[in-house]
Amino acid sequence: MNPLQTLRIALRALTRNKMRSFLTMLGVIIGVGAVIAMVAIGEGAKARVEASFAAMGTNLLIIMPGASTSGGAMGGFGSAPTLTWDDLRAIQTEVPTVRAAAPALRSNAQMVSEEQNWSTGIVGTTPDYFVARNWPVERGTAISQSDVDVGTKVVVLGATVAARLYGASSDPIGQTVRIKNIPFEVIGVAAKKGQSPTGQDYDDTAFIPVTTFQQKIQGGLQKYMTGTIFVAAQPGEVQKAQTDVTVLLRDRHHLMPGQDDDFSIRNLAEIAGAQAEGTKTLTTLLASVAAVSLLVGGIGIMNIMLVSVTERTREIGVRMAIGAKPRHILAQFLTEALTLSMFGGMLGVILGTWAAGYLASQFGWPTLVRPDITIIAVGFSAGVGIVFGLYPARKASQLDPIQALRFE
Amino acid sequence: MASEPLVRVEDLVKIYRMGGQELRALDGVSLSIELGDFVAIMGASGSGKSTMMNVIGCLDRPTSGRYFLEGRDVARMSVNQLAEVRNRQLGFVFQSFNLLARTSALENVELPMIYAGVPARERHARAAEALRRVGLGERLDHTPAQLSGGQQQRVAIARALVGRPKVILADEPTGALDSRTSVEVMALLQELGREGITIVLVTHEPDIASYASRVLTMRDGRLLSDVRQTPHVAAVTQVTEGAEATA
Known part of the structure; x- marks a missing residue:
């Protein structure tokens, strides 16, 4: 049984229940979309900060005269x-x-x-x-x-x-x-x-x-x-x-x-670095909030896969009776979970890219969709599919054929 | 190996434990089934006939006792080896047909060959051939919902047949059918029997058992009787869709 056939069987099972498959994917779609859009906002802010520092000149030092002291009261920089x-x-x-x-x-x-x-x-x-x-x-x-x-x-x-x-x-x-x-x-x-x-x-x-x-x-x-x-x-x-x-x-x-x-030197590269660090923290924060929603999407997949295994217990029994090995059943359900999460991830990329573009045009927020983040997000959603699909798939593959055939 | 029967079981015991209670579904059964036999296993519900069928069908393992299928000790086989035996040497027909819903007859029949790793082209050809064999050559694209009960059971028989098994195991195959379609299905099984396929049939209806050449009767997990008989010939009197296969 080759992977292509497994995929075909999985696609057939998923298209049989289009609405449910879509709703299951929605968690991943929103999760990945949020990751893409949030990182795009963070990266856009970072790029803007970097651009403004570049405008100022990043290898620039500003030397200011020192502070004056008159009667114990210190003036600010440049006062003396x-x-x-x-x-x-x-x-x-x-x-x-x-x-x-x-x-x-x-x-x-x-x-x-x-x-x-x-x-x-x-x-x-x-x-x-x-x-x-x-x-x-x-x-x-x-x-x-x-x-x-x-x-x-x-x-x-x-x-x-x-x-x-x-x-x-x-x-x-x-x-x-x-x-x-x-x-x-x-x-x-x-x-x-x-x-x-x-x-x-x-x-x-x-x-x-x-x-x-x-x-x-x-x-x-x-x-x-x-x-x-x-x-x-x-x-x-x-x-x-x-x-x-x-x-x-x-x-x-x-x-x-x-x-x-008695003077002070401002190093703009340092200030720019600190600012960039700040926006990086913001990006990480936004991305981790979005990642949590991706995780929730994964749990949604597991939930539906468990329901699906229960619903199709008889089908699993029939497949086993006519010669499916446990690994065939495992592969079938894992492929279904993976297909849901991967397809959801790709739709999420489209949604996230669109959302980033929309925010950029509507609110004038600078956004920057990073290709590497896009690949990571899709890869991560595939990981979510495997991790959360594994338990239901194992459960299906370990069913007892007789019990499964008798299941009403 | 000529002396070795197709199926040989010795002192089979199967014990189910349910809530601390022991249920002896099989209590020391020994028998042999020769290649080409048409065996009916009869008995009331709870007699152990279904357990017997499951053990012979490699779906269940006995608690003790030995089971040789073509001389191979089934008890020693792994889960994967059992799956291969079911795939290559056995064919199943169930009371409730157990076809995959919303899947065409052709694809239902192809299913065992997918697990056997048969290439797509050969799979299509063999599945179509098997469906023609059971008289459904015109209905390859029909889904179970578009077929009558008798037709669905014939698709299931085609599915059991397509892997070229030694034994077809039929668990109450006519249980969900009316008497006329039951006769049609039995006629089909008899015909397969004449072609050399061993058939083991579980039923509680004496009418159906009368089509077999050997009747095993079970009670309380033991073999009560083992009778060879001249089978009734299942004759299809009216012209039906099954006729095209038998004509």
């Missing part, structure tokens, strides 16, 4: 200007693991074009900023070193600001925009960067040369820089770069061993 322009130059030139480093001085200001005005964050910086943040200029040109040297009044607009001031379609290059009443020439528009992990719009900003910022926005040159330093590490060297920069700055600030740093 401990970073100097010399520190920045040292980071740029003395640390080989650093690819680029740029200052970012910030201030909010009203920008006024000929028709519109918009309040946004102005960032005073250098050409390296666009390198460090992996943020190309889409139209026009970026701030050049000569702009920084001279302190020209030029501005590169973020995509959101450009759209607010000039509309999405028109070209703002060469236009004049007033910042704090000072006219600036728009020389470029930065590429769209998207949102930060906390939902902040990266593109709602404008960039001017750092020297211009000091002279016109902040007022007067200072020894200490009041913003942050963006450092892009060499690829794969983020941890090393963080250590190197820490050692350099501690040395430059003459800090004794045991003394706290």
Whole structure:
């Protein structure tokens, strides 16, 4: 008796009771569907977090000035200007693991074009900023070193600001925009960067040369820089770069061993990792809840198979009388259970994929159907079929032929 | 081996235990059945005739005693070997037909050959041949629900026949049939007997037993009598569907 014949007999038995077979499968369908959809939601969330960190730059370090202490009250990070322009130059030139480093001085200001005005964050910086943040200029040109040297009044607009001031379609290059009443020439528009992990719009900003910022926005040159330093590490060297920069700055600030740093370094790769870990936990949680429903589906299969064995006791007796061996009966009922669970699993994949697509389109939840999870889910449902089908099938195969034939 | 009978049982005892009570269904039965015999086992209910049938049919094992089928000791066989014996050497016909519901006559008859591992093409051919043999050549695709009782029993006989068994065991084969179809079924069995198949029939009706050439009567688990007789010939008087087989 070959497997194909066993399958045919099983299919015949199952199609004889279509409604019951479908209802039995429903448990597995919902179970597998839930696993697929839940994991898709979890994976979608993870992918979104990863994408937003990638937008920020994953090999990025942000160095912030330290905390001030006045009369025992500690200010927050950045309250004391401990970073100097010399520190920045040292980071740029003395640390080989650093690819680029740029200052970012910030201030909010009203920008006024000929028709519109918009309040946004102005960032005073250098050409390296666009390198460090992996943020190309889409139209026009970026701030050049000569702009920084001279302190020209030029501005590169973020995509959101450009759209607010000039509309999405028109070209703002060469236009004049007033910042704090000072006219600036728009020389470029930065590429769209998207949102930060906390939902902040990266593109709602404008960039001017750092020297211009000091002279016109902040007022007067200072020894200490009041913003942050963006450092892009060499690829794969983020941890090393963080250590190197820490050692350099501690040395430059003459800090004794045991003394706290008077600056802080944020490592975005670490934060991204923690966030990814969080979404992974979420995915695991969702998947295990769904797996429980798959288990319940398996118990449903066992239940119906037991009913089926009882109902078909006579048939089992007849089959045994005409020469079926116990293993033939075992194979027959096991194949039925396996067919129910496998077919249910496949329908579940279709349902789960559809549900993921529906959630994505209806609620704007990001979802990602992973092929490996799909295969695991179908494999798992097959396992459920074998495990929960085995007991009823064994019971059937161990029936006494005479008792089975007499069964009413 | 010429001297070895087809079926030889010695001092068969079968004891059922039900709730602490012992029931001696067989209490020391010894007999032989020769190849080609048409044996009827008679007796009231509880006489042990069905147990006898089950033991001979390798569905049940005796508590003690010996059973040789074609010289092979059945008591020593494993469950799988018993299944093979039932499949290859024996054919069963039951009172309630026991056909698979919603399954065509052809597929019902094919069933034993599926377990025997006969290739599909040969299976179809042999099943169709067996159904023609019992006069149902026109009804291969009919399901049991579409067939009369007599026709269903003939499908069952075809199923018993298709494995080319040495013995056909019939347990009250006419018990669920009216007297005319009973005669038709008995005529069919007699014809198979004439072709050399050994037939063992369990019945409590003397009419039916009269078609056999040997009648064993049992009471209280013992063999009461063993009589050879000239069988009545089961004659089908009217033209029926069975006629096409016997014509």
